[in-house]
Amino acid sequence: MDVIRAHYAASDRGDLPGMLAPLGPKTTWTEAAGFPYAGTYTGPDEVREHVFEAIGRDWDGYRFTLGDLLDAGGTVIGVGTYTGTHRGTGRSFTARVAHLWRFEGGEVASFEQIVDSAPVVAALREQQ
Template identity: 30%
Template sequence: MKNIDLAKTGYKKFADGDIEGVLDMFDPNIEWHECQGFPFIEGNGVFKGPEAVAKEVLNLIPEYYENFNIEIEELMECDDRVIMTGYYTGTWKATGKKFKANAVHVWTVKSEKLSRFFQAVDTATIVNPVKAKAM
């Protein structure tokens, strides 16, 4: 399977709410780098292993967001990396405000498993969305 197809499958499973299916796609030693300043993440945002990612990130999403979604604008593959550019959308429960925030993911694939994740997200837009002014 191509690395980009592996990533597409992971995003589809996430969208379908199949978190166990997503976790099964991870290398047992996955290194997960959550964006610094990301809401609800404590510490440095680096987690090791599928169980830590589930506990510290994925299982918390429904607690903090309503209708959280990843809108993929583009997926690119380069050697053992897959890059996703797109947006996070949903409602931040603490404010009740809807958001659409820029997001970039960089995945590293090793032996047909997702082995590293790096995220860059406009966290300010998530916690304090600003409506675009008409031009």
């Protein structure tokens, strides 16, 4: 729980190295199908490039707000809300999300995002 709390605290501060600190070279990070950055990335460098740098390039004020942090044994679950405004369209969104952090041997083995992607994708589209 402390490792994941530290990740979310780093996120609140905008501290990318702190956010990536729990990830080892073999940690897999999966962004949900249908989400703009969908895919599975391995290690902190791929996550930085394909997730956090991409989000920073495409969105203003993109934020995860943690609502609940749940201890499920070898898995920690963060439940909250994403918000942001797309730089290209000027459209904002709010989407509910759950993060599943799985541990093996005391280390983060994997991260999986489960998200309502529809509001995020709608913010990418120009209004008609």
